Amino acid sequence: MASRLIERLDGAIAREGSPYPRECLKAERVAALARQGLLDEARLALKGLQTQNRRYRKPLLQGWVHYVDGLIDHFDSMSRGARDKFVSAREQAKLADNQRLQG
DSSP states (O other), X not given: OOOHHHHHHHHHHHHOOSHHHHHHHHHHHHHHHHHTTOHHHHHHHHHHHHHHHHHHOOHHHHHHHXXXXXXXXXXXXXXXXXXXXXXXXXXXXXXHTOHHHHO
């Protein structure tokens, strides 16, 4: 059963007509999966995000990729490297002036 957040993001992804904003919404969805403990699904989706991140090279998507990667590290093994990824995600969010990811 999908959470309401994931359902809301699925709807927003389906409605989004522009590719880059759609990728950012997908990244937010993957972050929600990781926070819910669905780490295998999040890991698989992270690979696609990383590919799109190399394509676009924009701060917001980079921030989401770092954030998702940090969440997976944190929930999977309580890795100390997760903190560095969270810091990087916040820096990218500031560059993109995105309050949602900064929080």
